[in-house]
Amino acid sequence: MNIIETKKLTKYYGNSPGIIDLDLSVEQGEIFGFIGPNGAGKSTTIRTLLGLIRPTGGSATIFGKDVVKFSPEINEEVGYLPSEVFYYDDMRAIDLLKYSGSFYKKDQKVIAKRINDLAAYLDLDLKKKIDDLSYGNKKKVGIIQGLLHQPKLIILDEPTGGLDPLMQQRFFALLKEENKKGATILFSSHILSEVQKLCDRVAIIKDGKIIKVERIDSLIENTNKRFKLETAVKVDKSRFTGLTGISDLVITDNSISFLYRGKINDVTKIIASLNLTNMLVEEPDLEEIFLHYYATD
Amino acid sequence: MNIFLRELRAYRKSVLIWALSLSLLSVIFLMLFPAFTKDTLASQKVIEHFPLAIRQALDISLQYFFTIYGFFAYLLTFVGLAGAVQAMNIGVGIISKEVSGKTADFLLTKPVSRAAVITSKLLAAFGLILITNIVFSLVSLVAANIISTTKFDNNIFALTSATMFLIQIFFLALGILTSVIIPKIKSAISVSLPVVFSFFIIGTLGVILGNDIVKYVSPFKFFDTNYIISHKSYDPKYLMIEAVFIVVAIAISYIVYTKKDVKAAV
CATH class of the missing domain: 3.30.70 (Alpha-Beta Plaits)
Incomplete structure (x- = not known):
């Protein structure tokens, strides 16, 4: 079964097109790269999948469910990390993560343990206020927030900005581990080398259209x-x-x-x-x- | 439930400050009541010499000004104005802060429907207004009972004091509606202050100019003290207008909010 499937997915912002007739399918258990320059439509696609924006045409399903009609239900099993993370400045990291966890039906004790484990692994002080965290540390809060409920689908939109090389490595190791446990990953980026490190297949998008979907090894060989x-x-x-x-x-x-x-x-x-x-x-x-x-x- | 509690926590300081300030204002003002009524006739003479327009602008009615109801209702003209600002601030802010603080992505990618988000926020906002009013009304009622030299009907006093609540829920609904319609609101106060003052000024001008239409437009003029004292209730006509406005505003807010595109935070 395809975890993500879009059929002629189209989104216009007023008169300007975001994505046009986008056909995309991501299979269960794969790490799928989504690559293209800024403004190509990567975020538009992702935001449509997450139910943040509504498509103007076509359709998209996640876990076989329509993203417009079943968004809350789908999001139960989706973890999302955007490129820029913004949280409630007045909260401490731990409060934010517990708040984040409280939305999911899973056992809150399991989630609390997971928060602590991830924070230890990523070397994050949970007691600090969000406002006092550096950009990189906010990103770590974002990573934990996206993974604390052990989602079946992880969607990452240019997630590596602000992470130092060591943290990036740990983050990728974490993603690979989740993938081994069965999570499907959609990884959007404009940096080929990081997609190359992680992904099995990759879709290239430009001007709102998918130019090519290819296995990463043949892509590299062919460039x-x-x-x-x-x-x-x-x-x-x-x-x-x-x-x-x-x-x-x-x-x-x-x-x-x-x-x-x-x-x-x-x-x-x-x-x-x-x-x-x-x-x-x-x-x-x-x-x-x-x-x-x-x-x- | 978690969003509801989170909002109550987020606003707890603000609501505490509002409730206490308004209550304090009420106590201080009521303490002036004995001095005003000591020589009612003389005070009445002084006020009678005010030009009618000024009396109307200041919302002074000669008939009741020297009763505790009228005196308190006079205070409520201005406390209601302040309360309207508080309510509209909450209404505008409670939803738009997710956009201005760029946290909408976080919240709306959680397994929660937009309708549930707006319901939780609406209930939290309503709760905050309710808390403010309970504190304000209780403090005022107790203070009036201690200060007033003459006996008075607690029910009429409570009805008068609850006009603030009615004004506040009007502006709360207006604030929510504004926040879902205007795409990006940087600060709630920059929207709520001008709107609230416009309604207030329209109401006051309308009374001075003897224009009756404004009575149906400005919630500040919906609940007249004279009517409350003589009928021991609110004018049902205006309760109806307010109820219809609130229902329509909230309904539109739900429809717009559940279909709205959430812009990417940049």
Whole structure:
């Protein structure tokens, strides 16, 4: 069964389109990446799924239930973490989390224990007032708030901002653990590397439309990587002939730069035979991925 | 239930300050009553010399001003104004603060329907107004009984004092309606002050100019002291107007709020 399914989901804000005819399905147990530049429609899709905004056309279901009609019922099993977290400033972290927990039908004792466990894991002082917490620490409150009821579906909208690398790592470990226990995850981001770390499949969205849904490994394999090499002596162009998937090759006295798309092994064999002084391989950024899909589609 | 309790907690300080200030004002004012009535005839003469327009603007009725009801009703003109501000503040704030504080996303992604959210908030707001009025009315009643030199009917006094409650629930409903219709309200007071004062000024001007239509528009003029004293009840016509207004305002609020898009917090 698909956990999330949208059919021709459309949302207009007045005359300007948010998303248009969006078809999306997220299967049970997968970590699904949702990637696109700012303003592409990621948040619009998520907010529609959560029942915060109403679609102007099409339909969407979560757990097979319509998101407009059954929003409260669906939200019982959904955990949501937005990119910007805002809570009641006058509350302490623990009060907010208990308030948050009180909405769910689950045993409040189990939830209280879960709050403490998560806070210990994320290194958060629950006694502090929300107002006194740093941006990163507020984010931790957000993470706990989204996970304290052990939801079957976790929806994350660009969640990593404000978390230091260590916390980001713990957060991802936490998500993977939840996923192992059976939670489905929808992870929206505009940073490819974090989607790559976590997701099984990914949908690329631009201008309110889904351009491509693909497995993350084939996506990475099929995108350009920028290679920048520095060599002790000038290398002849002929060393790269026969390598398919190479483009934009520029060779100067002691530097080589090119884009490569294809099997990494093939290119590293050639590079290994060179006399290198330095090497840099850059992830393709989103624009490059989009360019790739514009070129092929 | 959790939203209801959360709102009561969030407003507990504010409601305490309002209830105590209004009560204190009432006690201090009632303490002046013996001095005013010591030489009623002389006081009456002084007030008779006020031009009619000023007497009307100040809501002084010669017939009852020197009874405890009339004296207290005079205070209520201004306490009612303050109470209206309190009520409208709560009405506007209790829903719009989730938008201005950007907590709407948090609240509305919980397993709770919009209708349940507005019901809880409505009940909490009503509770806060009720608490304010119970404190104010009890303190005033006790103070009047201690201070008044003449015997008086506690029921009429209580009816007079409860006009504040009736004014407040009118503005509470108006506040709720305003908050669901205006997309983004940064501060409740910036909306409630001008609205409440407009109604008050319209009512006062209407009386001075002898325009009877305003009696149906401004809740400050709904519950006339003279009527309460002579009938020992409120004018049913105005109770009806108020009830209809509240029902319509709340109904619209439910409809709008349950269908409204919640804008992303930026």
